[in-house]
Amino acid sequence: MKKLLSILYTVWCGMVFVIPFLFFYPFIYICIQNKGWHRFGHKIIRFWSQIFFILTGMIIQKDWKFRPDKSKTYVFVANHFSYLDVAAGMNIVENYFAYVGKSSVSKVPLFGYMFDQLHIAVNRSDKDSRTKTMLRGIRALKNGRSVFIMPEGGIVSKNIPKMAQPFKDGPFIMAIENKVPIVPVSYLNNYELNPSNFFFWGLPKVIINKEISTENRTSKDIEALKKEVYDVIQGDLDKYYGLEKTEYLG
Structure with a gap:
């Protein structure tokens, strides 16, 4: 019975995801055509x-x-353990921001085009793509647009709810380069509600932590920043699941 309910709920979630998207897509598409309207496209997606x-x-x-x-x-x-994380981030963050996500999203019909135009796709196996992504992220921040990144580099942890280590350097370089604060966001139970391709009903829990300043930080501080962010997010996860503290292995 539990499996049947999960299947029915997953179908419902899929319908609720796709049908409104198809309704809003023409309006999003119009906003995509003019960079000055991208902010409105972001609001529609939110x-x-x-x-x-x-x-x-x-x-x-x-x-x-x-x-x-x-x-x-x-x-x-x-942290990034579930596909639900991306939709949750769009719901939580009220700032105008660009996601940095894997380039494979670009292959999804309609959605991929929207992501390519409004956000930042990266092929992590391609050095040139990683460099271009870094420059686009830095440029977005210089233009007053926030950036949202999962520093694990995808859903790659083999020991959920422990995060994969080491973190990617990208978000920390971007933050230091522009002297903007880092805000750690802890998704506590998204992966329980959306493990792989199924959905189970529940209430997603998230913690938006205090900002971490990058003022007076340089490239020499990247590893220290990575550890500081890891300790905040993993600390929330460890507390929620009653786990022992894990040291960051940068």
Whole structure:
């Protein structure tokens, strides 16, 4: 019975994801055609995300240890154990931001085009792609647009809820280069609600942690910053699951 309910709920989640997207896509497409309208496209996508979580009954439980100023620029970083994380980030973060995500998303019909135009796709196996991604992220921050990155480099952990190590350097270089704060975001149970391709009903829990300043930081501080962010997010996960503290192995 549990498996049947999961299948039915997964079908419902798929419908709630796809049908509103197809309805909103023409408006998103129009916004994509003019860079000055990209911000409006972002707002439409955020509204679509809100509809998804409302209609699926997965109302996100947000623990605000810090409320980002919507007029300021940040680098948001989060653990990444589930496909649900991306939609949750769009729902949680009120700032105008660009996701940095894997280039394979670009192959998805319609959605891929939207992602390519409004966000930043990266092929992590291609050095040139990684360099271009870094430059695009730095440019977005210089233009006052926040960036959201999962520093594990994808859903790669072999020991969930322990994060994969070491973190990628990208988000920390971007933050230091632009002297913008890093905001660690902890997704506590998304992977329980969306393991692989199935959905189970529940309430996603997320912690938006206090900003970490990058003022007076240089490239020599990257490893220290990575450890600081890891300790914050993994500390939240360890506390939630009653696990022992894990040291960051940079």
